[in-house]
Amino acid sequence: MTPSPLTVDVHAHVLLPEIEALVEGTAGLAEARALDARRNGPAALAVSGPMVRERIPKLTDAQARLSAMDAQGVDVQLVSPSPSHYHYWADQETxxxxxxxxxxxxxxxxxxxxxxLRGLGLVPLQHPGQMADALEHALEQGLLGVEISSHAPGRELSDPAYEPFWDRAERTGALLFLHPFGCTLDERLDRWYLSNTVGQPTENAVALSHLIFSGVLDRHPGLKLIAAHGGGYLPTHIGRSDHAWSARSDAGAGCAHLPSSYLRRLWFDSLVHDPHVLRELVRSVGADRVLLGSDFPFDMGSEDPVGALRAAHLSDADFHAVRGANAAALLDLA
Known part of the structure; x- marks a missing residue:
């Protein structure tokens, strides 16, 4: 692949105060906040509040964002709402x-x-019947697709109720950004920020496994899905999934091919925080399936995503593919 002149970050967030104003005082918000507090624990909340507040300019002001991008050497960001805006507890009208x-x-x-700046919107994962129309609305605004979490209350991504949404996303060529928010291991992860460091990669792995083993990717091979955080634990531990698929009738019943083969139908960001893991991700899924990601501007992100990519010591061709060429092709950037 010819090196792209662009450096493209596909994992960057925007904070939308309008969303929080909309849900304030709505039935269900207090319970959702209480669940989030239980899952994270008081120590994490004490750190996260000030961390977010000091980053509000970069999260809300486009000029502050652009200045930070210039400092990072990033030409284009794919901007998605902060996952804190999902609010999957909300009723249909809200x-x-x-x-x-x-x-x-x-x-x-x-x-x-x-x-x-290119953008992604949101769809109500808790109300599958609304999702296709919400996706169309996002595309009508000029957005490239939508961001979704790893699950909604009572629903996994393998739920048949999501089939119309997958169909609409495939037919429109919309991008789907899989970014978990909240891990159902709950209070087991309420210390030392395990809710994020263990919870996020776990949720990525579970969600991707549901898409693979249920046959969603067989039925919708044209889906354009980007997994945050390098896809979590799944790409580097996919051998266990392959073994189960081959050894057990229950594991192999839902999908037509080895689980590892589906990884090359997806895309993954580079945000794994370890150059050795990044090299293994590239080996597992292919250099053409990895995209630069920073989680801008949160503290669990990378302030120097290009430097983190360079530390993996990939070949020149693979480095430039991940730095921007893959994303430029996927996002159809001129």
Whole structure:
């Protein structure tokens, strides 16, 4: 692949105060906040609050974002709403308003620099019947697709109720960014920020496994899905999935091919925080399936995503593919 002149970061977030204003005082919000507090624990919340507050300019002001991108050597960001805006507890009416508002607000943020900022919207994962229309609304705003979590309350991504959404995403060519928020291991992870360091890669692995083993990727081979955090634990431990598929009738019943083969139908960001793991990710899924990601501007992200990529000592061709060429092709950047 010819080296792209662009450096493209596919994992960057925007904070939308309008969303929190919309849900304030709504039935269910207090319970959701209490669950989030239990899952994270008091020590994590004490750190996260000030961390987010000091980053609000980069999260909300396009010029502050662009200045930070310049300092990182990033030309283009794919901007998605903070996962804290999912609010999958919301009723149908609130959820419909929320997705439309998120789509419109993200599009407005990106419109400040359309040559450098591309956006993703939200869909109500808790209400499958609304998702296809919410995706269409996001595309109508000029967004490239939507961001989803690893599950909604009572629903895994293998749920048949999501089939119309997968179909619409495949037919439109929309991008789907799989970014977990909240791990169902709950209070087991409420110390030392295990809710994030263990919870996020666990949720990525579970969600991707549901998509693979249920046959979603057989039925919708054209889905354009990017997994955050390098896909979590799954790509580097996919051999266990392959063994189960081959050795057990229950594991192999839902999908047509070895689980590892489906990894080359997906895309993965580079945010794994270890050059050796990044090299293994590239080996497992192919250099053409890895995209630069930073989790801008949160503290669990990388302030120097290109430097982190360089530390993996990939070949020149693979380095430039991950730095920007893969994303430029996927996002159809000129």
């Amino acid at each position: 959820a419909a308003k929320l997705s439309r508002l998120a789509n419109e607000a993200t599009a407005a943020h990106c419109a400040a620099a359309p040559d450098r």
